[in-house]
Amino acid sequence: MSQKIAVVGAGFIGRSWAMVFSKAGHHVSLYDIDPVALSEAMNLLEINIADLESNGLISSKDDLLGRIQPYKTLEGAVEDAEWVQENALENVQIKRKLFSQMDELLPETTILASSTSAIPCSDISNGMKGAGRIIVAHPANPPYLLPIVELSGAPETKDETIFRAKELLEAADMEVITINKEIKGFVLNRLQVALLNEAFKLVEDGIVSGADLDKTIKHGLGLRWSIMGPMETIDLNAPGGIRDYLERFGPAFEAIAKEQSSIRPWDTSRFIKMEEERRKVMPINDLRERARWRDRRLMALTRHKEESDKHYGK
Ligand SMILES: NC(=O)c1ccc[n+]([C@@H]2O[C@H](COP(=O)([O-])OP(=O)(O)OC[C@H]3O[C@@H](n4cnc5c(N)ncnc54)[C@H](O)[C@@H]3O)[C@@H](O)[C@H]2O)c1
Incomplete structure (x- = not known):
């Protein structure tokens, strides 16, 4: 109505x-x-x-x-x-x-x-x-x-x-x-913040360039995430499902999780460095046109998902 x-x-x-x-x-x-x-x-x-x-x-x-x-x-x-x-x-x-x-x-x-x-x-x-x-x-x-x-x-x-x-x-x-209980950032941004916190450290510590980090999501995690979440992902990543996955990788991943828990300040000096890096690959005046490109790609993905939902199920 x-x-x-x-x-x-x-x-x-x-x-x-x-x-x-x-x-x-x-x-x-x-x-x-x-x-x-x-x-x-x-x-x-x-x-x-x-x-x-x-x-x-x-x-x-x-x-x-x-x-x-x-x-x-x-x-x-x-x-x-x-x-x-x-x-x-x-x-x-x-x-x-x-x-x-x-x-x-x-x-x-x-x-x-x-x-x-x-x-x-x-x-x-x-x-x-x-x-x-x-x-x-x-x-x-x-x-x-x-x-x-x-x-x-x-x-x-x-x-x-x-x-x-x-x-x-x-x-x-x-x-x-x-969301069943009030919490800052709800779920989506809590997940995004956890990812960004680690991404910033990996780039700052020279482990990987910002461009290669983006590739890891764009051609790896993100591609899969557009059809399933992390829970279902790990259920499919070991022959015996989620428990098998956690038994195989849990101890190593827990050690990494402990290393990741430190927080560096999200402050201006950090923002300036990240801004400099991004402006080298994308001038500020191109952002609006790039957002239109993003939206057109998302439109194509929406159409594809509508079709493939019909063929393969959600
Ligand atoms: N940008 C994102 O990725 C995103 C995603 C989800 C939610 N949000 C939330 O959506 C809200 C808007 O964010 P945005 O990204 O659209 O910001 P934006 O800066 O693009 O737009 C904010 C608009 O609000 C107007 N505004 C400011 N005070 C106002 C008032 N008192 N009355 C009416 N209009 C007023 C501004 O003139 C501006 O046009 C924020 O609360 C933000 O956290 C943002």
Whole structure:
């Protein structure tokens, strides 16, 4: 059933959510505090939606675009919305201010969801009158091509909110997981942080170049991960399944895990070095075009997965 969905913040994640909801047949109001960001988002949406059409992933570019309306005020955007997806900056004060404004503006039947990458729901909703309808719905970038959404409520979040959130997102072709206890970074980013922490050390210690490290994921782990997770992966990596795998490799891998547990500060001097390395292979002005390339590759992969799911099963 078509609903009115408000998308607040029109950067990377907000404009991508706008496509998810519009593709599902909803009417989307898109708001950003910065009018330049809002008009840029509308231009970028045209490009991405045209790519979706030319890749056969939607039937009508005009239908999708026609259901997305830009709004210059928060009040106008959220009026009569049944769902709000917030995508402002990753800053708890900004999010709390927005959620308390929206909590005042909207009836308790409207679900207020945040795309936050790592802030627990309670830090956003704590003390608010309508805390029961506030939830985190964390996507991966870009949500219009990566279907995962992590739902994570605060203790005050009502079961009905989680139930309705799952229903709406699954009807929009998203793959929903529920986080059972509040935790910073949920699951996706906890896994990503563990990987990045080790990746940074391997590059800094001169064990491998950044480019070769990326190759290891792109032509190795990542290729397999696009069809199965690490649990299923190891179940298939020894003739007798997961227990056999752990008996064979567990002692060596435990010793490595102990070495990996040290933390180096994630500080500016480190960021500058990594920036220098990346700029040697990709000038800053090429990033936007490269993101379009990424999205087109993901579109092709989506089509391939749809076909191969039919032939081989998921
Ligand atoms: N980039 C990612 O990989 C990623 C993935 C998943 C979730 N997220 C989360 O999504 C949210 C948005 O991230 P992003 O990557 O889209 O950032 P972004 O910088 O691309 O976009 C943020 C947008 O929010 C706008 N904004 C700032 N304050 C606002 C306010 N008070 N009201 C309305 N708009 C406001 C900014 O003008 C900007 O256009 C963050 O919470 C982030 O953690 C990001």
